[in-house]
Amino acid sequence: MNRAAIDIWVGLFVAAAFAGLLFLAMKVGNLASFSTAQTYQVQAKFANIGGLKVRAPIKSAGVVVGRVADVRFDNESYEAIVTFNLDSRFQFPRDTAAKVLTSGLLGEQYVGLEAGGDGVMLKGGDRLRLTQSAVVLENLISQFLFNKAAEDKDAKETK
């Protein structure tokens, strides 16, 4: 193997690897969409965030408009403080509601934003007032059982 041939092959090898990396980044990963957009931060407090994780998507009308940046616990109000990174392209009114929703039936959790009607828009550092916590499966089941027990009791009494 002479020098020139070796150099050509190594060059091809490195080029192919970079092409592969580009393919992975653009076609496979989300480089094309989000990471380099400008963002502004807002916060929201939730009684229960369920399984919400950092980097979870924030969607409005089903479209991803941001990502969860940080999750903290407020030791005074015993609530969760979640920080959102919202894409600067999208403005939301001050009275926008944030809900913790589940994708699919048992899928991963994300934040859904429902725009309000206020004329003033949110800016960086603002706090969302209206929040709805995650649905916790155990509470749902105990609620269902409780309701079922109450129905049966009523049914028995009316007999």
Added chain:
Amino acid sequence: MAGPSIVEIEGVSFGYEAARPVLHGVNMRIPRGKVVGIMGQSGCGKTTLLRIIGGSRRPGSGSARVLGTPVNELDGAELYALRRKMGMLFQFGALFTDMTVYENVAFPMREHTDLPPDMVHDLVLMKLEAVGLRGASRLMPSELSGGMARRVALARAIALDPQLIMYDEPFTALDPISLGAVARLIRLLNDSLGATSIVVTHDVAETLPFVDYVYFMADGRVVAEGPPDEVVSASEPFVGQFVNGRLDGPVPFHFPAPGYGADLGLAGTA
């Protein structure tokens, strides 16, 4: 011996392991411009001595001076600077198997000098011509015969015109023609380069004719030394057995063993 010494070995003792010393207080002088042979059986310490001269090993005690500098006290850059004035031919050549003959001989030049490629080209071909292998410059070591590989290694050893050339068993496994060629080349190159050569070998017949001085070693000690004809005719029993290939003498034929009869289990023997 008269003349300045290129190598001076004084009281050198060495052992690869503390419990088994290989050299015991060896003294040697290698004068400038001479070809000196170091002879002895396998395991008598002669290759180890070469390693000490080359600085690969440090003696347990004593000193080894090459070109005036104590080799055993050098390390790193100083040792490498000294080694550039030495050339060594290893037992089976030790050519770099992934390079051609040309590249092997050019290796020391390319590593240690900034000579332009055409100068390197001329020098390499000159060295190869000196050993008679200029036409083989494009071959790979695997395509060479043993004798040819040895000669290429010789060309490589003299690539930078060293002042001291060392040969570690250069005649091993060579056919008579190659043997003769290598022996003649050792003498020829030494004289034409004005260098000093040390030949470690146990090939008596080929070596005695062309060396200027000879050291005989046994069990890590020098047992005889002198110009070839003097030493051979002297009465040292080891030399007599070694040179003439006698079965028994100072080096016994039988490995130490208990009584023969007792081993065979014969009755009445201890």
Added chain:
Amino acid sequence: MVAKLKDVLGHLGGAVTARIWRLGFASRFFGYMLLHSGTALRRFGLTIREIYFAGVLSLIIILVSGLFVGMVLALQGYETLQRYGSSEALGILVALSLVRELGPVVAGLLFASRAGSAITAEIGLMKATEQIAAMEMMAVDPIARVVAPRFWAGVISMPLLAVLFSAMGIFGGYLVGVQLIGVDEGAFWSQMQAAVDVREDILNGVIKSVVFGVAVTWIAVFEGYDAQPTAEGVSSATTRTVVTSSLAILALDFVLTALMFTGGNAR
């Protein structure tokens, strides 16, 4: 009885101490090699040559294995996912498995067996035929000239090979999932893009493969350099390279995965 027990413990202790001593020696060797990497980086042609022998010549096995691994992932994944009606998540399954884990790890294991063992054998043989000693006598540092270029070549080649493995695997998954089985092509790619993050997944996978490259190549050059200069010595050194590298890859994979992929939620 007690004497025998003592004997066994003594041997065990000796084996452990010997291994620790060897690890120390290997670390010093590593440090020396890093310090003397100047030649390998200045005369980059040497390193490029080794990249050819370690990286380019491993391409075939990496690409083919990547393709097959991706195809099998799609097959197996589809079987399980479609039971929960989530067969559109096939793209996510294939991509994340490859980019986060299988790409670096399997490519690392293949690299260790093919290139790692070749490096060990080469250096070991050079030692056995006195080429290393000859180089030293010619005042050329063999670690700088022979060992360091091979080390850097391995470190450079490893992430490149892992990326190609993952890319081929995803392509294989696409072939089987979309073309063969019939999963919706749009869903396949869009779900994958939504789930695979360039920083979290791809970059971490690349970091893993760099770490594996360092580990495998270090082991390979050290075992070669430290081999006994005989035929059996070189052969057992080669075996040791493959075994130790594989174990190192799997152990490091665990540590790195724990650090990278669960760190977020372990708080």
